[in-house]
Amino acid sequence: AVERRGAHLVTGAAERPFIIHGFNTYWLMSFAADEATRPRVTAAIAEAAGAGLNVCRTWAFADGGYHALQTAPFCYDEEVFQALDFVVSEARRYKMRLILSLCNNWEDYGGKAQYVRWGKEAGVDLTSDDDFFSDPTLKGYYKAFVEAVLSRINTITNEAYKDDPTILAWELINEPRCPSDPSGDTLQAWIEEMASYVKSIDTMHLVEIGIEGYYGPSTPELLLVNPDDYSGHVGTDFIRNHQAMGIDLASVHIYSDTCRLPDSTEESHVQFVNTWMQQHIDDAANLLAMPIVIGEFGLSLKDGKFENEFRETFMQTVYNNFLGSWESGMIGGGCLLWQLFPEGAEHMDDGYAVIFAKSPSTFNLLANHSRKLEC
Numbered sequence: 166a167v168e169r170r171g172a173h174l175v176t177g178a179a180e181r182p183f184i185i186h187g188f189n190t191y192w193l194m195s196f197a198a199d200e201a202t203r204p205r206v207t208a209a210i211a212e213a214a215g216a217g218l219n220v221c222r223t224w225a226f227a228d229g230g231y232h233a234l235q236t237a238p239f240c241y242d243e244e245v246f247q248a249l250d251f252v253v254s255e256a257r258r259y260k261m262r263l264i265l266s267l268c269n270n271w272e273d274y275g276g277k278a279q280y281v282r283w284g285k286e287a288g289v290d291l292t293s294d295d296d297f298f299s300d301p302t303l304k305g306y307y308k309a310f311v312e313a314v315l316s317r318i319n320t321i322t323n324e325a326y327k328d329d330p331t332i333l334a335w336e337l338i339n340e341p342r343c344p345s346d347p348s349g350d351t352l353q354a355w356i357e358e359m360a361s362y363v364k365s366i367d368t369m370h371l372v373e374i375g376i377e378g379y380y381g382p383s384t385p386e387l388l389l390v391n392p393d394d395y396s397g398h399v400g401t402d403f404i405r406n407h408q409a410m411g412i413d414l415a416s417v418h419i420y421s422d423t424c425r426l427p428d429s430t431e432e433s434h435v436q437f438v439n440t441w442m443q444q445h446i447d448d449a450a451n452l453l454a455m456p457i458v459i460g461e462f463g464l465s466l467k468d469g470k471f472e473n474e475f476r477e478t479f480m481q482t483v484y485n486n487f488l489g490s491w492e493s494g495m496i497g498g499g500c501l502l503w504q505l506f507p508e509g510a511e512h513m514d515d516g517y518a519v520i521f522a523k524s525p526s527t528f529n530l531l532a533n534h535s536r537k538l539e540c
Contacts, residue, residue: 167334169455172454172497183497184498185219185220186217187220187499187502188218188502189502190213190223191223191274191504194227197251205507206251207255212521216531218505219261221262221264222265222336222460226269228275229275229282233245233275238309241313246317246320249314253319253326253331254321254322256331262330264335267307267338269338270341271340280306281296281297284300293345295343295351311363326367333371334458335367335370335373336375336416337360341355341356341374341401342401347400349405349406356412360374361411363411371413372412373415376416377401378441378445379391379402380397380404381400381401384402392421392425392441403415404448407455412455413456414456414458414498416458417445417457418503419441419459419461421437422434422464431478438483442459443486449496450490457498458499459483459487461502462480463517465517467516477526483500488537506518506519507521508523
């Protein structure tokens with residue numbers, strides 16, 4: 166398994182350094198649940214492995230709706246669970262590690278809004294989606310789901326997820342925000358409770374929160390590093406959140422294209438990435454003493470504002486920032502591109518998808534970064 170040693174990750178008896186060179190393909194379980202699309206799962210993992218990528222971040226949740234893993238509180242669909250088994254076993258086959266996210270802040274694949282709907286159906290008095298973080302009934306639903314996933318015995322490998330070194334880390338929730346409590350207390354209490362709960366079931370695996378990396382009230386002097394004023398009031402707090410017991414990795418996302426930057430020149434995007442990354446790397450290394458995981462970074466080509474050439478400049482900027490800090494011995498962890506698709510999944514593209522067959526130069530950029538990490 167991959168283990169944490171301070172701000173670095175190591176693997177094996179010799180404790181070799183392990184650097185995350187990763188990608189996101191969030192829909193793997195959903196595609197694996199359908200015979201017609203299952204081959205795309207293998208293709209996604211195999212193509213990434215071919216470029217030297219070693220970690221995939223994907224959803225281990227689907228709450229209600231189509232191909233739901235959790236059809237209702239305490240009820241799980243065995244066929245969809247077997248689809249997740251397939252994802253884990255294919256990753257193992259290609260020596261790909263997984264970061265498995267357990268819930269969504271957003272409504273895609275159900276998320277916290279679905280938990281609130283279930284609570285209301287059960288007669289619980291709830292007023293907002295943020296009640297997900299504080300209501301005891303909803304926290305009970307989430308914990309039951311977490312236990313079901315962590316304790317799952319893979320029907321293909323016969324190994325419990327909690328014992329499988331293919332899994333690098335559990336992520337509590339993708340991009341949590343709790344704007345109803347900008348002090349951050351509500352989300353902080355939830356993180357502390359859930360990190361501790363995951364560790365009570367699974368002591369082997371690393372745990373990350375899944376936050377975007379906004380600075381909050383505990384570090385007023387760093388609020389100016391945030392992309393805008395609003396992001397300091399969404400109930401998250403990069404430093405305080407990561408001081409919770411049981412959290413091993415500092416999670417950050419980078420989307421300069423959705424930030425309200427003062428001007429949208431390419432130079433200002435590069436400058437934002439440099440500042441955002443260096444501040445978080447410094448804080449993860451010096452204040453938190455934990456590895457940094459850029460869980461998502463990407464640039465959309467959707468509205469035609471940017472070309473693929475600048476997307477590659479953006480990617481290279483992210484990699485160079487991490488590489489410089491890693492080579493100096495300051496920090497470990499790594500970066501995961503949002504997102505990588507095989508051919509045949511174009512209909513799922515949100516503007517961010519990199520498809521190797523259509524972009525050989527991007528494949529080369531990723532393969533080059535792999536080689537730099539090996540030297």
